[in-house]
Amino acid sequence: MKNIPEVGFGFWKVDKATCADTTYEAIKAGYRHLDCASDYGNEKEVGEGIKRAINEGLCTREELWVTSKLWNTFHAPEHVSLALEKSLSDLQLSYLDLYLIHFPIAQKFVPIETRYPPEWFYDPDAATPTMELAPVPLYKTWEAMESLVDSDKVKQIGVCNYNTGLLNDLMSYARIKPAMLQIESHPYLTQERLIRLAKDYGLAVTAFSPLGALSYLELEMADKTESVLQQSVVKxxxxxxxxTPAQVVLRWGIQRGNAIIPKTSKVERMKENLSLFDFTLSDSEMQAISALNINRRFNDPGHFCEAAFNRFHPIYD
Structure with missing residues (x-):
């Protein structure tokens, strides 16, 4: 089984209008790990970029690592393969390298014909739209994920946004063990216990939002004053x-033994984010950056579900 490239390209919030070109440019710049999701609403465009890059001989399909994620509304076992087939069709691929449960949250099913991606509201046109849950236990969803591996349409499976309790539970019943845990992690949210537990279980870890607040400014989920790049130890x-300060923070991420998935639309920044392998942070630099931890979580359903989707639904304590 091939290993995940340490630096990937994240497609969350990449504009559909430019996404196919961004995908192509990322592959051209040297990215071989592409982190996608149904919920990002741009898999069709990512697929166009991949196809163009392969057709022009920039890479082969085998050289790429493509991740996608099962959205919350497809947790029922009968809907898991449906969701995968839609992602494969949009990405123009016959298999995924990795398929992840996006959140440990089961929402009411929305047919693909009705709305895709379904996002968080069950019915956005309702008088008071809300996020509606479905009574689907996570072990049922995992069984359906395992069947995707059996069918060879997915090489590996894993989870996103799980906490230690859910991870312990999953490992007790998984017939096919998860290969990956993807979580928010950056110097303000180091998640040391969760990462240690994952690795004790043999899971690789991917850190999303590796630069912290930068991903959340435009969503007003973070403040400019929260940029880790301004910290004196980073500078x-x-x-x-x-x-650059960004390269230092990204290097800290991979030097901890995790994969990271920064995102940018600027070609020069794409190259900068990949240029992390010609220097090593000292132990004291690593420790000083880790000491910035304040358990600041930017991507927290306990906040944004209530604020944006009219339902209080925390998944972290």
Whole structure:
């Protein structure tokens, strides 16, 4: 089984209008790990970019690592393969390298013909639209995920946004063990216990939002004052190594042994985010950056579900 490339390209919030070109440019810049999801609403465009890159000989399908994610409304066992087939069709692929449960949240099913991606509201046109839950236990969803591996349409399966309790539970019943845990992690949210537990179980870890607040400013889920790039320990390390503060924070992420999935639409920034392998942070630099942890979670359903989708639904304590 091939290993996931340490630096991937994340497609959350990549504009549909430019997404096919962004995908092509990312592959051209050297990215071989593409992190997608049904919920991002741009898999069709990612598929166009992949096809163009392969047709032009920039890479082969086998050289790419493509991840996608099962959305909350497709948790019922009879809907899991339906969701996968839609992602495969949009991405123009015959298999995924990795398929993840996006959130440990089961929502009421919305047919693909009705609305796709279904997003968080069950009926956005209702007088008071709300996020509606479905009584689907996670072990049932996992069984259906396992059957995708059996069918060879998915090489590996895993989970996103799980906590330690859910991970312990999953490992007790999984016939096919998860290969990956994808979580928010950056210097303000180091998640050391969760990452240690995952690795004790043999899971690889991918950190999303590896630069922290930057992903959330436009959504008003973070404040400019929360940028980790302004921290003196980050700036000092950047100066010491002749790198940018962003490169230092990304290097900290991979030096912890995790894969990371930064996102940018600028080609020069794409190259900068990949240029992390010609320097090493010292133990003291690593420790100083880790010491910035304040358990600041930007992507928290306990906040945004109530604020944006009229339902209080925390999944972290």
């Amino acid at each position: 000092a390390a950047a100066e010491a190594h002749g790198k």
